[in-house]
Structures are given as C-alpha cells and as structure tokens.
Amino acid sequence: MTLLNQYEVLTIMLLFGISMVAAVRWKTKTEKHAEGFLAADRKVSVWQGALSIAVAWIWAPAIFICSEQSFSKGLPGIFWFTAPNIICFFIFTPLAIRLRKLVPYGYTLPDFIYQRFGKDKFVHIAFLVIYFGYQLGAIIINTLAGGYLLHALSGIDVSLAIVGMATIALAYSLLSGLKASIFTDVIQMIMVLGITFVLVPWTIHNSGGWQTVINGLGGVDGTHKSLFDPWIAFTMGIPMTLGLISGPIADQMFFQRAMAVKVENIAKTFIYGGLLFGLVPITLSLLGFIGAAEVAKGAMNVNDAQLVGASVIATFLPKAAVWAFVIMAFAGLCSTLDSAMCAISSLGSIDIYKKYTNKNASETQIVKAARIYMVSMTILGTSIALCQPKLLWLFLIYGALSSAGLFPTIFALYWNRLTARGASLAVMLSLLIGTPLSIYANITENAILIVIAAVLSVSIGFIVCLISGFSNKRKTFDYKTVSSNKVLESSLK
Secondary structure, three states, X not given: OOOOOHHHHHHHHHHHHHHHHHHHHHHOOOOOOHHHHHHHHHOEOHHHHHHHHHHHOOOHHHHHHHHHHHHHHXXXXXXXXXXXXXXXXXXXXXXXXXXXXXXXXXXXXXXXXXXXXXXXXXXXHHHHHHHHHHHHHHHHHHHHHHHHHHHHHHOOOHHHHHHHHHHHXXXXXXXXXXXXXXXXXXXXXXXXXXXXXXXXXXXXXXXXXXXXXXXXXXXXXXXXXXOOOHHHHHHHHHHHHHHHHXXXXXXXXXXXXXXXXXXXXXXXXXXXXXXXXXXXHHHHHHHHHHHHHHHHOOOOOOOOHHHHHHHHHHHHOOHHHHHHHHHHHHXXXXXXXXXHHHHHHHHHHHHHHHHHHOOOOOHHHHHHHHHHHHHHHHHHHHHHHHOOOOHHHHHHHHHHHHHHHHHHHHHHXXXXXXXXXXXXXXXXXXXXHHHHHHHXXXXXXXXXXXXXXXXXXHHHHHHHHXXXXXXXXXXXXXXXXXXXXXXXXXXXX
C-alpha cells in the first residue's frame, strides 16, 4: 500500500537534508578541536542533552513498531515494548555518573577499559568488537529498515532510500561532529513530539473519540487486554527487557553524551531523556489501538501491521498528515544515524588511531581521523545495508553484542578484583555461545528457547566475571589512581 509517491518522498528527503545542513552551518562552525568534535566542549545543557538522547533512542523502526505492538498484542504488547525502553535510561544513569567521576575528560568506555586493565590490548579489542559492532549495526539497521519502510509507503527504490538517508546524516555530522548531532537532535525531537501531539489527538477525534481506542485495547483479535498477560510477559517481556537494558551499556552514543553534558547535570539529563522518550511510543501506540478496533469491526484493512500507524492516519486524516508522519519517521531515523556516526568517530580516533597508530597525535590529526572513521564506517554500513540482509539476523547479532557487554562493563566500573582475562573471557564466551543459540531459537521460532538464549547471553558474562573476581586474591585496580590520572583524563588537553 503506497500512501505517497516516490517523488514526494524524495522531496521530503531533499528538503530535510538541506534544512539540517543549513541549520548546522548557521549554528556551529566547522569544528577543528577534539573537545568540540568528540565531546561538544562538555557544555551540553540538561534539556539539550535530554532531547538529544531521547531522540537518538527513537529509532525509525520504533516509530512503527510501537503501534504494531499495540495493534497485534494489545496492552501487554505496548507495555513490554515501552517500559524496558524507559527503564534502561534509569539503569544507565549511575553508570554514566560513575564513568564521568573516574574519567572527567574521557571520551569512550573502551578508552576507560584500556586504562582500567593496565593497557591490556586483548580486553580492549574485545570491548571494541562490541562497541564498534553496535554502532555499525545502528547504521545498517536504520538505513535498511528505513529504506524498507519508505519503499512500503511510497514505492521508492530501497537502495535509493538507503543511500539518501545515510548521505544526509553524514553531510551535517561531518561539519562539527557531536555538536552538530546534538543541535540537530534538539530540532528533530521537537519535530517528533510536535507532529505526534498533533496527529494522534486529531486521529482520535476523527475516528470516533476515546471509545475507539478503548475498543482496541485487546489488540486486533481482542484477547490481549491484561497488562501482565503471562505468556507475552514470558516470551516477549524477558528477552526484550534484557536486550533493552543491555543496549545503552554497549552504546557509545549514550556514553558520549554522558561525557558531553555538564557533570552536575548527568542524572537530570538521562532521567528527563527517558521520560521524554516514553511520550513518543506511548502516544503513537494509540494509533495501533484505533487500527485494531477498526479492523475488528470490518471498517479498515491492514495488510502490513508495521504500517498500521501510517495506515490509520491515511484513513482519518488528509494527505498532508501522511507527509508529516513520514517527516517524523525521517527525523527519528536521521537522529540515530548521526549519533552512531559521531560515536564511531570517537571510537576510531581515540581507541584505534591514537592508541595503535599515532600515540602522539595532535588535535588536528585526531579530528581528521575522526572524520575518516565516520566516512569509512558509514560507507561500510551503507554497503552492507544495500545487500539487504535479513533484518532478523541483524537484530539478533545486535542484541547479542549488547548482552555480551552488560556485566563485564558494570563489573569493570565497580569491582576492582575483576581481571583483564576474566572480562575478555566473559565477553567472548557470551558472544560465541549466546549468539548462535539466539539465532537458532529465533529461526525455529521456539519461544521458550528464545527466552533461554536471552538469559544465557547475560548470565555467561555475570558468572565468568564473578568467578574471575572471587578467584583473584588481591585487588588488581585502584580507582583513585584513575580519577587522579591527568594523562588518562585528557591526553588531548
């Protein structure tokens, strides 16, 4: 079902791209300093940071999946999609505060890991596999899923949509790095919230009011009205909760913003960010309930559940509203893409170039390296997306990466008995055992095995770290030496 033609979508992409590049050009200069390009001078305010991290977590698929969950699985479906997504901000907050306390002028979590474990290259590279893989996955998944969705909405060629989205996000991110990302994130989140708060109430009014929403609370088949449906809580709630809680902890986008906001505002930034994020899926889920009610009474047809939100808007609102919905999805997509590009630039320049290629690199050389990594990894991610791999496999690998880093990261930040060998083994065993099992479980659609795989992925890291720490008779690290190490705090200042 095409709601717009491909020329309309191309027009939206072109206008959006020109607007973002012009806004960045107007607001920021071409950044030449590492502190500005990689950490936005560490002067990001509470609301800038909150809006930025909220929209960076609103992936384009999430704009569609939230209404799909309420449409297909009713109240429990949207609950288990939204609640862990919000909770993960609160769980991440103390980790962000801890890292910033230890390395006030740091740049990446793997950079801390490198120092924490005595410059051990093996554990550093193990963590880099997770963090680079996570950001590369963000580029692949968002360009590919966005390409599929824009194709479904308009018939536009998937490859053209993929290249167009990646090019737009890269164009303005190259100018001033994280400064550009955060500035455009604020604009994009305001767009997302503004469009959502106009379109959804308008749709509710035109569809018959709140009674229509109430009629669809049980999903399209009307059987999912219990918020804590035990089967959905088990098969969907457990794996999704573990995956979403692990996500930010393996996500340099989160840690990069933790290093960029004013140190006294970290808690407020991430708590407000989580609450702002939650407004979007909760509000958009109402479109899924409306769709379920309309389909149940035979007043509407939905061929693709992922597009139920757009279909409901097209049914009850004029075509301009569909334009607005696509712009909202595009804003969410680009915000994640530019955030992933900036995260990659910090990982590449600090954790690879400065550590293994040019230890005495100047600021100019580091910023140049950051831009090179940003471009090269975007090209790599876009190239993989153009091959159109199965989204299921991408999501599985992505989830396995985040699960493998969960407990090794927490223990590394808080427990001084964890050894480099223990941390690296925890990461690698989790990836080698948990990932294949998760892939097999999802391919065979074995609900119980999917849950076991999700639990096993994080449990391996937890158990291996515990064994490593308790078998170590002495404290291997003094956190006080980290926080007082000026070289570690900023080798660039």
